[in-house]
Amino acid sequence: MQTWWMDVNGDSAVLQLREGPQPQPGPGQLLVRVHAAGLNRGEFITGHGLHASPGARAIGFEAAGEVVAAGAGVTGWQPGQRVMGRCPAAFATYAVMDVREAMAVPQRLSWEQAAAIPVVYQVAYDLLLLHGRVAASDWVLVNGVSSGVGVASLQVAKAFGAKVIGTSGAADKLARLREQGLDVALCTREPDFHDAVMQATGGAGVNMVVNNVGGSVFAEEIRCLAFEGKLGMVGYVDGTLKAPIDIEALHARRLILFGVSNKMRTPEQRAADVPGFVRDLMPAVADGRITPLVDRAFPFEQLEAAREHMRADRHLGKIVLASSAG
Structure with missing residues (x-):
């Protein structure tokens, strides 16, 4: 064979x-x-x-x-x-x-x-349901939403009643993902999405972040999290394996950070x-x-x-x- x-x-x-x-x-x-x-x-x-x-x-x-x-x-x-x-x-x-x-x-x-x-769907399940406990009406931010895990996370979140903000550098992909239920599409690969996220969520921030991108957007994602928000780390296609952590935000907003990987x-x-x-x-x-x-x-x-x-x-x-x- x-x-x-x-x-x-x-x-x-x-x-x-x-x-x-x-x-x-x-x-x-x-x-x-x-x-x-x-x-x-x-x-x-x-x-x-x-x-x-x-x-x-x-x-x-x-x-x-x-x-x-x-x-x-x-x-x-x-x-x-x-x-x-x-x-x-x-x-x-x-x-x-x-x-x-x-x-x-x-x-x-x-x-x-x-x-x-x-x-990818078992990763999305691990992220959003087992650890993220995403519920109906929650806001979910998916960075790199056009990736395999990104699309699966969008679909799983929508199936359970959540609202989804997605980032991608490709406007055409974001347009197609609106057909999958994407609520807010942000065309960017840069860590510049905080203001748009806060505007979409009425200043509250998101309940869950799915990071498919890596360390280059990590600090910006922390800024976007609501009180008791969760951040799931999936991949690092940007090659950036280290990022600063805002310890004050982690403490004051009772944030939860976790990784999802099958390797170990x-x-x-x-x-x-x-x-x-x-x-x-x-x-x-x-x-x-x-x-x-x-x-x-x-x-x-x-x-x-x-x-x-x-x-x-x-x-x-x-x-x-x-x-x-x-």
Whole structure:
């Protein structure tokens, strides 16, 4: 079978399509025939994060496909069932998925839409519901709203009745996100949005911030938070890994700052959130309140082109790698 690898050496990251044996499911695992797999920006960042150390590894975080076989101890899954979930080495013909991460694909979703769910929507769930406790009528600020996590955060917030302010440097993307329910669109990549946020919220500030951008906007986000507001740190595409913290504001306004990252979590910790995600969020996907926004599906052989599409920041929502058999 075919699997995509990435060989990292310093700032160089070379993609390689390799032939290899089909994996076999171990205890507690499903063997999945992959029909589509989602791209995630963090996977292609070198020098820190997922690829801080050099070397080659099979890549891909999430997949949707058909169950081929189940390992020892697995119940409730049969060959041919549609499944999606986070799994390693997902850019492949076949992949092995931890059954604790496996979720049934709603009938209304295509393979490409299903592959767009496992990572970014579970991140949005972690951010907004588990930690953020976002409620109806809350204000949410999403910096980098046109990213995969940004769009998912917008959709999840709107599904639960919140109002959303989004920033992006692309006016055309913001215009399209109004169709997804974006209440206030701010066309900027700079830390200059405080006054507009305060005007939109009647001077109160926002109850929740989703930071997809990094340290360059962190201080401005702190200024935008309401009393007992929360800030969730997701990514740092700006490459700025440090930022000042206004300790007086943190103390006086009882702010909560937290990070959402899967890298340092154990498989058990990652799996622990899946039942809540299925219970709390998947009904909104199944009934159409949330529909994953797929920017473009590239053929399996064109991962390099898909990566360049992401690097050029041309996309809105998720980029997907689709199997020719999908």
